Amino acid sequence: MSFALKYAPTRLDDVVIGSQTLKNRLSDYINDRDLKPLILHGGVGTGKTTIANLLPDAIESKKAEVTRLKAVEFNSINDVIQAFGDQTMFYQVFTINDQKRNYIISNEINFTPKAAIAFRDVIDDMIGHTQFIFTTNYIDQVDIALRDRSNCLAVPPVTAKDWLSRAQWILQQEGIALPDDQLLKVLSAQLQISSSNRKLLERLEDFVRSVRNPPSNPGGIIELAPIPEPINPLMAA
Numbered sequence: 028m029s030f031a032l033k034y035a036p037t038r039l040d041d042v043v044i045g046s047q048t049l050k051n052r053l054s055d056y057i058n059d060r061d062l063k064p065l066i067l068h069g070g071v072g073t074g075k076t077t078i079a080n081l082l083p084d085a086i087e088s089k090k091a092e093v094t095r096l097k098a099v100e101f102n103s104i105n106d107v108i109q110a111f112g113d114q115t116m117f118y119q120v121f122t123i124n125d126q127k128r129n130y131i132i133s134n135e136i137n138f139t140p141k142a143a144i145a146f147r148d149v150i151d152d153m154i155g156h157t158q159f160i161f162t163t164n165y166i167d168q169v170d171i172a173l174r175d176r177s178n179c180l181a182v183p184p185v186t187a188k189d190w191l192s193r194a195q196w197i198l199q200q201e202g203i204a205l206p207d208d209q210l211l212k213v214l215s216a217q218l219q220i221s222s223s224n225r226k227l228l229e230r231l232e233d234f235v236r237s238v239r240n241p242p243s244n245p246g247g248i249i250e251l252a253p254i255p256e257p258i259n260p261l262m263a264a
């Protein structure tokens with residue numbers, strides 16, 4: 028199993044977050060201080076979908092039921108009406124599973140302009156009881172009125188230092204011990220190439236593989252260097 032799957036965070040606390048602003052704003056949601064739709068935006072692989080998936084559990088303090096939308100379904104006003112026509116009524120009266128709120132998560136939100144306008148009404152009807160969480164790589168392309176109704180929160184790239192303790196934990200799970208400064212070098216080198224944490228986990232996986240199977244020695248057999256003969260000064264004379 029790839030490291031991105033094997034070591035995918037299972038709780039919000041596992042997610043490597045460098046930005047204090049992001050941490051504070053997520054705490055606002057967890058502590059019921061903010062109920063506006065949330066749009067998590069940023070570069071590829073920074074953890075937007077992971078945060079979107081784990082935030083409802085953190086708000087509910089238990090595994091939360093969520094509804095996931097596929098943006099491709101929203102090409103017309105009819106698509107929006109079909110998806111939400113009944114649900115707006117349903118959600119106004121009930122929450123699933125005795126939850127504080129209902130949750131609707133959507134990765135990418137490229138509605139056609141008409142569908143986006145219909146969606147504004149849906150948001151206005153549901154905002155009191157339903158937490159919308161969107162993720163996108165392209166915040167500029169999100170409907171301006173949806174942005175206006177939402178909190179747009181950047182999920183910025185993290186630093187090698189931010190990753191250090193989780194990366195050490197991962198290496199520990201793999202039975203590998205590496206001093207912090209050496210691990211920091213591996214992490215920084217990768218983060219200079221890409222700010223994707225998905226790619227960082229791939230790099231860590233390669234690293235673990237190379238420690239187990241050094242490249243110069245594909246069979247993994249440890250070759251001992253020939254031990255030099257001790258020099259006998261009498262013989263040399």
Ligand SMILES: Nc1ncnc2c1ncn2[C@@H]1O[C@H](COP(=O)(O)OP(=O)(O)OP(=O)(O)O)[C@@H](O)[C@H]1O
Pocket residue numbers: 030031032034035036041042043044069070071072073074075076077078162164185224225228
């Ligand atoms: N901040 C993070 N902390 C820990 N692991 C992370 C983090 N971000 C990403 N990952 C790892 O990378 C994988 C992909 O992350 P995720 O899908 O959340 O990124 P994304 O920002 O939604 O990417 P995209 O922009 O491609 O949609 C996760 O399963 C997880 O293993």
Ligand SMILES: [Mg+2]
Pocket residue numbers: 075076077134162
């Ligand atoms: Mg994503």
